[in-house]
Amino acid sequence: MPSECPCCGAGLWWHGYTFAYFDNIPKAVILRRLRCPSCKSVHRLRPKAFWSRFRYSIQVIRQVLDCFIKNDWQSVSPGSRQRLWWQRFRNQAKLIIGMNWGLLSGVFDLLVNRGQIPVSSVILFDLPAIKHQPTEVCFCPP
């Protein structure tokens, strides 16, 4: 469990629970919340395999993007969500590699290593130092 706020570094306090839905889990998952008394931000302790605000795992998102990169459309059968991920990923990748699409396969890891979510609509140009993500613990319903 993180002991410091990822936004400002202050200590965190327990702040109740919340529900979240994840892909392939039919029931809501109960997640613990933490509150920062300094910057007033609230953080959810979500599973490490999921980015904040995404119900699909990082592995699933990566598999979808790999199929797009390889032009393997049959494997993906892209829906609107998958096309949105692809569009956002290409927008972020364009800033890094320009129009050299041959380098696209390495961009996913590059963005993740920079602390960015490759399929987020938010493009970060100057990243603040993120000490750690509050992504370590979740409680599943019985």
Ligand SMILES: [Zn+2]
């Ligand atoms: Zn804070």
